Amino acid sequence: MSDSSPRCVLCGRLAVTLADGYCSARCRSLAGAGYVSPTHPAAALAPPATAVEARVFVAGELPDPLPAGCAAIAQTADGRSVVRVAADSWEDLDGVLTDLSDASRAGPVEIFTLQQFTAGGLVPTSTDSRRER
Amino acid sequence: MSVSRTDPVDLITLEIIRSTLIKLTEEMGIAMGRTSHSPIFNEGRDYSCAVFDPAGEMIAQAAFDPLHLGAMPFAVEWALGELGVGNLSAGDVILSNDPYRGGSHLPDFTMMLPVLVDGELVAVCANRAHQVDIGGSVPGSFFGEATEVFQEGVCVPPVLIARAGEEVGDVWRLILANVRDPDSARGDLRAMLGSLRTGERRVLELVRRHGRDTFRAVLEEIKDYSERRMRREIEQIPDGEYRFVQWLEDDGHSAAPLAVAVTVTVSGSDVIADFTGSAPQALGPVNAPYAVTASNVYCPLLELVAPDIPTNHGCYRPITVVAPPGTVVNPMHPAPVVGGNVETSARISEAVMGALAQAVPDRIVAPSHGTFLNLTAGGHDPRTGTDFVFYLYREGGWGGRLAADGNSAVFGTWSNDRQSSMEANEQVYAIRFEAHALTEDSDGAGRSRGGLGTTMRIRVLCPSLRLSLVGERCRSAPFGMFGGLPPEPLENGLWNQVTFHLTDGRSGTAVDLFGRSSPSKWGAIELHEGDEFEYLTVGGGGYGPPGERAASAISQDIELQYVSSERADRVYGRTPARSGSR
Numbered sequence: 001m002s003d004s005s006p007r008c009v010l011c012g013r014l015a016v017t018l019a020d021g022y023c024s025a026r027c028r029s030l031a032g033a034g035y036v037s038p039t040h041p042a043a044a045l046a047p048p049a050t051a052v053e054a055r056v057f058v059a060g061e062l063p064d065p066l067p068a069g070c071a072a073i074a075q076t077a078d079g080r081s082v083v084r085v086a087a088d089s090w091e092d093l094d095g096v097l098t099d100l101s102d103a104s105r106a107g108p109v110e111i112f113t114l115q116q117f118t119a120g121g122l123v124p125t126s127t128d129s130r131r132e133r
Numbered sequence: 134m135s136v137s138r139t140d141p142v143d144l145i146t147l148e149i150i151r152s153t154l155i156k157l158t159e160e161m162g163i164a165m166g167r168t169s170h171s172p173i174f175n176e177g178r179d180y181s182c183a184v185f186d187p188a189g190e191m192i193a194q195a196a197f198d199p200l201h202l203g204a205m206p207f208a209v210e211w212a213l214g215e216l217g218v219g220n221l222s223a224g225d226v227i228l229s230n231d232p233y234r235g236g237s238h239l240p241d242f243t244m245m246l247p248v249l250v251d252g253e254l255v256a257v258c259a260n261r262a263h264q265v266d267i268g269g270s271v272p273g274s275f276f277g278e279a280t281e282v283f284q285e286g287v288c289v290p291p292v293l294i295a296r297a298g299e300e301v302g303d304v305w306r307l308i309l310a311n312v313r314d315p316d317s318a319r320g321d322l323r324a325m326l327g328s329l330r331t332g333e334r335r336v337l338e339l340v341r342r343h344g345r346d347t348f349r350a351v352l353e354e355i356k357d358y359s360e361r362r363m364r365r366e367i368e369q370i371p372d373g374e375y376r377f378v379q380w381l382e383d384d385g386h387s388a389a390p391l392a393v394a395v396t397v398t399v400s401g402s403d404v405i406a407d408f409t410g411s412a413p414q415a416l417g418p419v420n421a422p423y424a425v426t427a428s429n430v431y432c433p434l435l436e437l438v439a440p441d442i443p444t445n446h447g448c449y450r451p452i453t454v455v456a457p458p459g460t461v462v463n464p465m466h467p468a469p470v471v472g473g474n475v476e477t478s479a480r481i482s483e484a485v486m487g488a489l490a491q492a493v494p495d496r497i498v499a500p501s502h503g504t505f506l507n508l509t510a511g512g513h514d515p516r517t518g519t520d521f522v523f524y525l526y527r528e529g530g531w532g533g534r535l536a537a538d539g540n541s542a543v544f545g546t547w548s549n550d551r552q553s554s555m556e557a558n559e560q561v562y563a564i565r566f567e568a569h570a571l572t573e574d575s576d577g578a579g580r581s582r583g584g585l586g587t588t589m590r591i592r593v594l595c596p597s598l599r600l601s602l603v604g605e606r607c608r609s610a611p612f613g614m615f616g617g618l619p620p621e622p623l624e625n626g627l628w629n630q631v632t633f634h635l636t637d638g639r640s641g642t643a644v645d646l647f648g649r650s651s652p653s654k655w656g657a658i659e660l661h662e663g664d665e666f667e668y669l670t671v672g673g674g675g676y677g678p679p680g681e682r683a684a685s686a687i688s689q690d691i692e693l694q695y696v697s698s699e700r701a702d703r704v705y706g707r708t709p710a711r712s713g714s715r
Contacts, residue, residue, distance in 0.1 A: 005466075006234070012458045013207075013423040014233060016214030026453055030405075037409035037455060038396040044378050045410055047390045076491045077373025085432055099459075113487070115612035116619045118626050124388035124609060 011037065017070040043071035043084060048121035050086040052093050057102070058083050063103035069096045082112065086121075142350050144505040149352045150339060151443065154617075156191035157183045161198060161260060164365055165328035168474020170320025171265045173524050175554030180262035181205065182328060184336065185245075186352045187254040189213045190305040190446035191306050193355075200478055201261045201434070202236075203428025206446065207235035208243040209259055212291035218355050223249040224298030226326060227266070228308075229291040230267065232282065232422040233466045239286040239476040240267045240274050240524075243320070244294075246329035248336045248672040255348060258332030260325050266320060266511070267524040268311040270656060271601040273524050277654030279387045279469035287311040295326065313511060314522045314702035359447030364402035366438035366453055370492050374398050377487035377694065378410070379480040379589070380462065380478030382608045383416030385472075385654030391415055397488040406430040406485060407455040408462045417654060418603060420464035421473030421481060427454040431482035432547045437489065437496050472603040472654065475505040479605065489536065495535050497673035499577065499612035501545045502529025503631050504587055504653075505672060506604035511654065512595040523562045528552050529629070530576055530584030530672025535615055539673035541571055541695075561596035567665065570585045572672075574697050577610070578684050578704040579617030579675020585695055586620070586629075586670035598660045600629055610671065616677025617653040628671040629651060636663040680706040 005014050008023035010031045015023040023030040055073070062072055066083065069092075074082040081101065081124045087093035101109040149499075160206035161182035169175045182199030189210035194202050211234045212227045219226075227245040230236050236243065245259040267286035270276045274286040282288065287308060294304050305322075308314040340348045374396055381391040394410035414420050431449055435442075442448060457488045461477060464470065490497040505526040511522050531539035532544060545552045555566035568590040574588040606629045610619035624629055627642070630652055634640045643649040647658050660666065687705055690696035 009222075009422075011426075011453060011455045012237075013454075013456070014465050015233075026450075030453065035405075037407050037457075038374055038376070038398070040376055040378060040394050040396070044376065045392050045394060047392075048380060073378075074232075074376040076189045078369050082376075082491070112490070112616055112618045113147050113612040114618055116610045116622070119609040119621070121668040122382055122390035123389075131300070 037069050039074055042092040042121055044073035047123050048086070048117050049122050049123045051090050051117055051119050052087050052090055053115045054085040054093060056085060056097065057081070057112055058100070058104050059108070061105050063100070063105065067096055067099040067103060073123065142354065143348055144154055145474040146343060147351050147354060150343060150348065151193070151355050151675065153335070155195055156185050157332055158184060158193055158692070159417045160335065161328040161332045162259065164261065164331040165260065165289060165324045168327050169324035169445055170317045172326060172553040172557045173263055173265050174321055176557050177550050177642070179395070179550050180260060181376060182260045182332065183255040185209050185259060185333065186459060187218065187256070189257065190356060192352050194444055194446050196549055199432045200428055200474070201445065202242070202444070203431040204237045204424040205243060205261050205524070207247055207424035207427070209257060210673055211235035211259070212245055215291050217365060220256055221247045221249070221254065222297050222584055224295065225293055226295035226329060227291050227532050228294040228304070229289055231288050231290045232380040232470045234290055235424055235579060236424050237422060238471045239282070239288060240271070240471070241474065242257065242325065243323045245435045246333055248333050248344060250337070251523055253345070256336050258329045258336065260328050263524070264312070264321060265524050266313045268313065268317070270508065272313055272511020272522045272599055275507045275509045275601050276418065276656045277472070277601055277603045277651070278656045279309050279471065280416055282467045282469050285418065285469055285471045313520065318502045340363045355443060356445055356447035358500050359443050359445050360450045362442040363438060363448045364451050366442070367399065367402045367404055370399045370489070372399050372401065373492060375488035375491045375686060377484045378489065379484040380609065381419050381477060382605055382653060383651045384415035385651050386649065387415045390506070391419065391667040393484050394490055396485040397485060397493065403432065403451050403453070405453045405455060408460065409455065409457055411457070411462050412626060413461055414464035414468045417462055418469035418472045419461060419477050420468045420470045421462050422475040422501065423456055423463045423468055425474050425478050426456045426462040426481055429547060430454050430485055433482050433489065434483045436498070437493060438548065444559050475507055476603060476605040478547060479503045479545055479701050494615060498534045498546060499532025499539070499579070499583065499614040499676045500616055501531045501539070502629060502670045503545065504529070504605040504670070506602070506631070506668070508600060508602050508668065510598050510600045511587040512563060512598040514595055516563065521562050523558065526550070526670070527587070527589070527668060527670045529586040529670030530655045532577070532611060532673035533579045533581030533676030535581070536675065538581050539563065539576070541584035541672070542587050543584065565592045565594055566590070566669055567592050571695070572669065574700045575620055575693070576611045576672035577618045577675035578679040579613055580619070580677025580679065582621060582675050582682070582690070583611070583673030586672045589668040590665055591668065593600045593660045593662055593666045597661055599657050600660060600666070601658070603655060606671070607653040611674040614676050616678035618679060619674050620671040621668070622693055629653070630669050632667045632669070633660070634667065636661065679704050
């Protein structure tokens, strides 16, 4: 086995047999319909760099600019924005959420997720890695 | 279940065959559990059994390990395709564990027995089971610092281990020469074989009783029925694109986190889970082969739908999984993968749940402790004069949900395994369990709180024990949902973890004491007689604001010592601070 093995050109799976590069009729059909993979904004893919984070739903128009620590990362099917909020502590997070709520022109801020990391988030420091790639 | 008038099968016959197929997979599992050698089989139940049709599509399964069951079809399809259905004979048995041929990770062997009637393939009985050791760099084959799949053990592409009912001795000798505990491996592999032969007998009885044509027609209808039910359920999810990103903490080498990013697109009765945006494949062993990624899309979707839908290939038909090659969710050979199946899998599942939570929030469970915290070890037992290898993996707490708290001391929602008993492990391995208990205050608070994690403390009873770990969520907590909180960190600022207490008086993690990069992924740390290690898991995330938790539930938590009075005062709104450390 090596990576010269056949992979479906749409879904990427290694398959023992492919037909015209596709592993299934569904993949062929999606390709035929012009399927393009959705992407995520850079702010959604940035590693957590603080101790606490929230994702919140904001209805209506987002304030411009967003308060410090906030980044819009998605939109729900019902038109609400998903905003990622980063802070160094729970108390700071409460403050940022209050700022966001006050600045939002329509609707309340609803908490979706609350997550906690070690201090400084998951971003590597220069001393905590033995073998950097 | 409906059958058109032109179908040759009446409803009663259809239901009898369908139910018998499910029951026979249960019987296959019982046969395997009762005849196996290792505690991971007969205590932990880390195995699954299923029946497939001649095209390699799953037609029946029982309540085994959902992670196995969603991934097995890829291995069966590959084995049938590579060996060729026309080349198989009655009594042949196929074995494979190749993660780049539809497998998940090397310790999971998939064994397949084609069932033939008059030379025609009518079904394939298959099982998948975790071997306690499959060779490689460290005892137990969970090398947290692997950089290639070759370091993770012996790789077996689809080969016949029995031909026309006779074991192929050369293949058995080759495999058993490459594992550390060949006696256990032989016993466990024979249990897998016996399980398949049990299944074969039952399938042949069904075909004899109902005829080949009827049997074939039923298999198709079983899948079509499940597909119809599944599509009806998906249609109830609002159409849209739902995005979510989760994080693997590290790969055992660099401390850089790795994104698992998904966009779930619901359109009518179809779902596409697209992982474009996920991190490039890792140097370390956290890469999830495509089959694992797909299985962890199927699991959360199946958790959302009516539980009486028979789970088979028909359930998977509406779901497409797009995983870009060369990423942590679909690596290129020879990337190491042992942790992809057990750790990245949880992040994938949570990412899909997180995406769908935006569409159907009432049906979602907040994340669990989110790790198997796989610990393997090997040593020499002075009591018996033999070498031994063991594999322990850990239960923790499930997340809270709309109407209930999370369960405590259970494996993740993607597994039906059980914690093997301490007594059974002490009998066969030179270790002693000093403690195993629920951990007070380990839950995430919420209107529905998370279940509790557990603490296990183990003493080494042999001169030398080499331990390895592949885990996650040491440096991050399971998240709380809709106002629910994540579990709080321990005093050292970590969550799931293994800490050592050495006879020379030193205590700490693998980073503190042994200079490893990651507290959750490392290999071959040597302990000595009398040393102890504490093996802790956290609870699940909370669901809903803690301030909305019923006072009676808080009182009961305190009475049962699930939650301390001090913390109850703090997190349930009697003081403003939302978090602290235990």
